[in-house]
Amino acid sequence: MKKIIVLFSVLTFCFVSNAQQNTIPKALKEHVISRIDNQVNVGIVVGFIDGDTVEYFSSGNTALKNGTPVNEDSVFEIGSISKVFTTTLLALKVNDGSMRLEDPISKYLPKSVKVPTRNGKEITLFHLATHTSGLPRMPDNWTPANPDNPFADYTYKNLYSFISNYTLTHDIGVNNEYSNLGMGLLGHILELQSGKTYEQLVIDHIANPLQMNDTRLVLTKSMKKRLAKGHAGLLETSNWDIITLGGAGGIRSTVSDMTKFIQANINCNTIDSPLHKAMSLTHQSAYKSDTQKTEMGLAWHIENGRFLMHNGATGGYSAMSALDKEAKKGVIVLTNSNQNVDAIAIKLMVPNYPLKPIKPSIAKILDKQIQDNGIEKAVLFYKKTKAEQLDAFNFDVEELNTLGYQYLAKERLDIALQVFKLNVEAFPEASNPYDSYGEALLINGDTNEAIKNYKKSLVLNPGNDNAKDVLKKLNVEIKEVTVSNEILERYVGKYQLAPTFFITITTKDGHLYLQATGQAQFELFPTDNTKFYLKVVDAKVEFMTNNDTIVERLTLYQNGQVLPGKKVE
Template sequence: MKTRLFPFLVFGCLFMGQAQAQLPPEIHTNLQQRIDQGVNTGIVVGIIDANGTNYHSFGVKSLKTKEAVDPHSIFEIGSITKVFTGILLANMVLKERMTLEDPIQNYLPEGVTAPTRKGASIQLVHLANHTAALPRMPSNFEPANPANPFADYSEAQLYDFLNNYTLRRDIGAQYEYSNYAMGLLGHVLALANKMDYEALLAAQITKPLGLAHTGIQLSPIMEKNLALGHSGGLQVENWDLTTLAGAGAIRSNAVDMLKFLGANMGLEKSDLYPAMQLSHLNSREEGAAPMVGLGWHIMVLGDTEIVWHNGGTGGYRSFAGFVKGGNKGVVVLSNSNANVDDIGMHILHPESPLQEIKPSIANKIKEEIRDKGLAAGLERYAQLKQQKATEYEFGEAELNRLAHDYVNDGDMEKALAIFKLNTTAYPRSSNAFGYYGAALMYHGDRENAISSFLKSVELNPANPKALEKLEALGVDVTNLVKDMDLDEAILESYVGQYELAPNFMLTISREGSQLKLQATNQPEFPIFPKSENTFYLKVVDAQITFHKDEDGRVDGLTLHQNGQDVPGKKLE
């Protein structure tokens, strides 16, 4: 998100030459399992120390072409971009062109006014360490294409949100991870230098460090080496960040990223090293958690201090980090949206656990169908789910991937059966019904395709693909999705915090007639009513059902997502 380890000798080396160190056995096994079980499509791990670099490549760039990934494969690094933005700020500070305490208002164009609170202004450092009291995402973020959500967010929208936002907490008082704030910082830095963000990135970081294959726009060589993004075993679109480029627009490969880490660690001599050192220093008050530099996050595990950041876009996940004051750094790049943080942390701090990889139920069922036929495979699925639910990786994505494998093989009988099984196994999944509808439509079964798409829209009225397919099938969707008005007293009764797991809560808030949901350390999103107690999100396929006790008081909710129903108790 299979198959073999693809060793690759680097065409060049950093520092003292390429080290030939092997991955510890438990990491090698874990990475191979991720590929074999379809968790990741491809993974490249790069490790740097005083002796040089070594690379370990697993899997492929694309499930269609089967071309192996290697250290030169290009990945979207997502939010690791933020550390580049932090270093750009640090460099400006050391050149005495800015100070960390400068109000951002000093760098905004005429007619744009940053919000203030209690006489205090947002400073550049607040954008860099996520304490500006700005939300993770702006409320006017409404992508035309959810598969490439940042592409159409404009400079006008950036300014309009800033002009009209009211800060809900004191500036600097609390950490709240913000893509908007870091995107704004990148934009401000570019304005101050009278160039766009990518030109600034090239002038101050990538060209001086010799990062020839790191940037935003894909060069011909980068495009040739691009590892295509995947989600749930399916290829997805690349993301294009324009206005908010400083938050997550960069693409790179393992070779360049290890050069970048080497410069941060002082192993590669660079004029940028003082700026990099400044970016590594905790910029928050002593004792405040988490510790954040300028873009970088700082974690202390035992006696080890790790400077790190991760990243993720629609079809990619990434990790970059190093031991501060030590000589080990690691980058992990994957063209799947499955988390890889545990790999990087385990390499830097072996006591940190690796994610347990379970065998995929899809692989087991595929074997059963191959050996004993479709009916036996479906029966076996039911048996294993009832008897060995904890021994296999069950999930909507597993069956979805298996069904698409059969589509690619041209076996529509098996594909339709598995898509249908997914709707039975995950009856609250809009995506499951959407994929089943698409398969039925492809197979020429118009009536059942319409029925499945209608069910998909019923579960998630904001599902644009299902609406498009219905229109293509001649269904009038004009009045299919209707906004529902609820009394504000009903909405207010849902406001509060709901604990789904230790240290993980959903917070429901209200602005007038709009309810909003925010998960721990995640962005805030509006939710929309389908009924008096059932709401849905437009940004992801997820629904919320609120529950009442015998006295009619709201005492909990259930989150329906990815085929799971997760209850949460309302906290008093």
């Protein structure tokens, strides 16, 4: 089964050096090239800003198959960097007096929408712009019909329904809890206040004044011709059409355009225009927590008191931006891969930041072995190399999985079968290799073996709906486990997994739900009376008792981690 990431991500980093450079160093260019050569990324474009000058560097292609070299005019999805566009639009409204940061969001939403409150306090525009609203990262009624384009069918009706029925679990304005939902809602509020679409607001107030002609939510004909196709690993993915929550991550742009945006932010204190004044407002420290080690402007993350940054990711793209107004330096890095490129940007802003060496892709080396010596000898080579040189190459589970699908695309089923089989042998406790091997076996007409592998994948990851769907189509009965309401009620409570991280378990209409600190609520599905799994991520939960009735703790299994949590409420 092909995999993609399905959420935006924002990480903050510690910028600790004031050292600067005026050009992109040769060593960093070699690092970027090594990422491409070793199949970590498909294409990367860097824009480095020093005062009024901009230097570009690019490596890789718009696609692995029939692609052209990427450059500063190639079009990428910028993901969550869209959020600083959203708060810039808000700042424009604040500065012209048409909106106030202190305004409750209920002022702008339809009267039919019931906005949640907590302890008599209302969510304001300020709370949305600083991720302090108490709203979760994503709404729990986000159930995409097409996982490859997961936001396309999320409607304003869905958004209103979630807001109206959500109960806040944290006090408003206290903690910084990153929320795509909140920033997407802010973008929609700007639409309602102005009577224009979010995209038109971006075009009218940011893109046109800065001559950013390739910055849009909907691709123009010209942009389509220069689109760098997104990739999950080395497999092409669909673009994400994010409209309802467009303010959270729906913008597409180029490095050429984004350098104009970064330059405008760098120079905002010295240029007298409404746009530049709005940018200046977004840079001011609006939230700071020593406990969380977090400082924010409006959407911008502030590091070391002077660096502003924001990154982003969608299903097939990653992006990173950073700037230092005092030094008049800035950087934008875009890639058409879901492999993070934050380190490249940080290295340009902080020259003594250590870059991890890129390990050569074992898939690329194995591919050459297959072509030169045949699949049988290549399999032996893989096993010998992994046993003797494990640290010398990238042996991640998706390496072989990606290679297998490359051979499927080439209609070399014989080789794909051997590669998928090798991956199952190499990672016997991972669900996805069995799913992919099952797919190839089914194509080969080996239905019985395909069923065995799909079943094994389902045992390892009960949330693998793809395996369930295939097995149902093959008329294989999937046993549905039910747990009595009496047993479910025993699990209700609050479990502490870390000093500030809790999981709250609730029930409703015979179903069990999990909500982690700062996240949306998701349903848990049973595999037996004590073991449950999530469908939104590959994760499992097991409840432990000291006898048949008293539940003392739970254990969360996710990403190879085993996280126990004691029941505290």
